[in-house]
Amino acid sequence: MTATAARTPPRKRTTNGAERQHDADEIGLDALVGHAGYAVRRFQIWIFQDFIKTLGDVDIRPTQYSVLTVIGANPGLSQMAVAKRLGIERARLVHLLDSLEQRKLVKRIKSKTDRRSHALHLTAQGETALAKFKRLADEHERHVEAKIGKANRERLLQILAGFT
Amino acid sequence: MTATAARTPPRKRTTNGAERQHDADEIGLDALVGHAGYAVRRFQIWIFQDFIKTLGDVDIRPTQYSVLTVIGANPGLSQMAVAKRLGIERARLVHLLDSLEQRKLVKRIKSKTDRRSHALHLTAQGETALAKFKRLADEHERHVEAKIGKANRERLLQILAGFT
DNA sequence: GACAATTGTTGTCGTCAACAACAATCTTCC
DNA sequence: GGAAGATTGTTGTTGACGACAACAATTGTC
Numbered sequence: 001m002t003a004t005a006a007r008t009p010p011r012k013r014t015t016n017g018a019e020r021q022h023d024a025d026e027i028g029l030d031a032l033v034g035h036a037g038y039a040v041r042r043f044q045i046w047i048f049q050d051f052i053k054t055l056g057d058v059d060i061r062p063t064q065y066s067v068l069t070v071i072g073a074n075p076g077l078s079q080m081a082v083a084k085r086l087g088i089e090r091a092r093l094v095h096l097l098d099s100l101e102q103r104k105l106v107k108r109i110k111s112k113t114d115r116r117s118h119a120l121h122l123t124a125q126g127e128t129a130l131a132k133f134k135r136l137a138d139e140h141e142r143h144v145e146a147k148i149g150k151a152n153r154e155r156l157l158q159i160l161a162g163f164t
Numbered sequence: 165m166t167a168t169a170a171r172t173p174p175r176k177r178t179t180n181g182a183e184r185q186h187d188a189d190e191i192g193l194d195a196l197v198g199h200a201g202y203a204v205r206r207f208q209i210w211i212f213q214d215f216i217k218t219l220g221d222v223d224i225r226p227t228q229y230s231v232l233t234v235i236g237a238n239p240g241l242s243q244m245a246v247a248k249r250l251g252i253e254r255a256r257l258v259h260l261l262d263s264l265e266q267r268k269l270v271k272r273i274k275s276k277t278d279r280r281s282h283a284l285h286l287t288a289q290g291e292t293a294l295a296k297f298k299r300l301a302d303e304h305e306r307h308v309e310a311k312i313g314k315a316n317r318e319r320l321l322q323i324l325a326g327f328t
Numbered sequence: 329g330a331c332a333a334t335t336g337t338t339g340t341c342g343t344c345a346a347c348a349a350c351a352a353t354c355t356t357c358c
Numbered sequence: 359g360g361a362a363g364a365t366t367g368t369t370g371t372t373g374a375c376g377a378c379a380a381c382a383a384t385t386g387t388c
Contacts, residue, residue, distance in 0.1 A: 027234065027238050027241065027245060027249045028234075028237045028238060029233070029234065029237070029249075029328060030233050030234065030236065030237035031233050031237075031298050031301065032230055032233050032234070032328070033321075033328060034305065034321070035301065035305060036211065036305065036308050036317055036320055036321055037208070037211040037212065037215055037226060037304075037308070038226075038230060038328060039320070039321055039324035039325065039327055039328050040204060040207060040208045040211060040320070040324065041208055041212075041226070042251060042324070042327040042328060043204060043324045043327045044201070044204045044205055044208045045251070045376085046327060047200065047201045047204060048201065048205075051201055061343085062201060062202075062205070063343085063344085066196055066202060069193070069194050069195050069196050070191065070192075070193065070194065070196070072194065073192045073193070073194035073195075074191050074192060077191065078366075078367095079366075079367065080365080080366060080367080081191065085191045085193075087206060087209065088344095088345090089344090089345065089346070089347090090366075090367070090368090091345095091346090091347085091367090091368075091369080091370090092343095092344070092345075092346095093367095094367065094368060094369085114353080114354070114365090114366080115352080115353060115354085116352065116353045116354070116365070116366040116367070117353095117365090117366055117367075118366090118367075134195050137195065137199065140201075141198065141199060141200065144200050144201070148323055148324075148326070152323045153200055155319060155323065156200055156203070156204070156320070156323055157197075157198070157200055157203055159312055159316045159319065159320055160203035160204065160206070160207045160312075161203065162311075162312070163203055163206040163207045163210060164193060164196070164197060164202060164203050164206060209345085213345095225374075227374080227375080242335075242336095243335075243336065244334080244335060244336080252375095252376090253375090253376065253377070253378090254335075254336070254337090255336090255337075255338080255339090255376095255377090255378085255379095256374095256375070256376070256377095257336095258336070258337060258338085259374095278334090278335080278384080278385070279383080279384060279385085280334070280335040280336070280383065280384045280385070281334090281335055281336075281384095282335090282336075
């Protein structure tokens with residue numbers, strides 16, 4: 001079916017010159033439709049926007065959440081270990097941790113076995129905060145499920161499991 | 165070079181103090197494994213890196229490729245139309261087009277029906293260049309296929325078709 | 329013809345990946 | 359034991375990118 005039932009497209013313009021009109025969404029993507037990267041990018045933007053909005057009240061962004069989660073599950077990790085595991089540059093992690101430490105969610109403890117490195121731990125406050133973040137993140141995940149369907153979401157996780 | 169020769173993980177450190185060792189990849193992701201956003205993000209980074217590398221000789225990035233493709237398939241589009249279709253901010257598209265125009269791949273032609281807007285076209289040089297870009301992009305796409313499997317890639321495109 | 333909306337543009341801000349360089353420290357190897 | 363090389367955290371720079379805000383020129387609407 002041709003969709004767009006009774007809607008009367010009010011012919012935005014009376015002009016109809018040399019340039020074709022391309023009524024809004026009739027613009028073809030051409031080769032882009034066959035590229036996974038394009039779809040994945042658009043999806044990733046959508047998913048991050050929803051995450052940021054859903055965790056907006058607690059002001060936690062996806063990367064921050066991933067850092068907190070990994071530290072929470074593996075106390076005592078060095079910055080290098082966290083950076084490598086999450087694919088974050090260690091230079092970037094420095095700023096992330098600066099912020100999280102200022103917010104009293106994380107603490108850097110000087111390692112005694114290697115005086116170059118810091119052992120990362122959640123503060124007591126960080127633990128309870130993370131629990132709340134996880135509840136909100138689950139809520140976000142349900143948004144994803146509602147968007148693409150339960151089976152599709154699980155299939156997606158399965159397909160991309162190798163990249164985590 | 166020692167490299168993975170006899171496969172004897174040479175116990176990087178002799179220390180084994182208070183902090184658990186977390187031998188490289190035995191670090192758990194905890195709640196992250198159930199989040200589509202994390203997997204999608206990691207995958208998107210991988211896919212973009214491969215795209216950038218594969219199209220490295222011609223110095224074309226994913227966003228530039230998407231803009232060229234849409235203009236090539238829909239000559240005469242306004243900047244606003246392209247921006248909306250690809251989910252790019254029109255402010256950002258200005259710089260992208262500046263660059264592509266300097267490289268003689270795209271030209272902005274003053275519209276006669278709406279003197280505010282520009283009609284976007286590929287140059288002759290842009291057409292032949294885009295053809296080459298498409299061949300390289302297809303090569304990149306085969307890398308994706310090799311990475312996640314043919315069936316998985318198609319399923320992925322199907323799942324995410326709504327976001328394009 | 330006054331007023332609102334659109335288009336392209338410029339600018340700022342914050343996030344993020346990619347490098348490079350550095351001091352402190354640890355490891356390795358002679 | 360000590361020199362040479364590697365690692366860790368840090369600082370800084372660069373560039374791509376998304377999100378906004380403001381503006382002039384132009385168009386649409388009432």
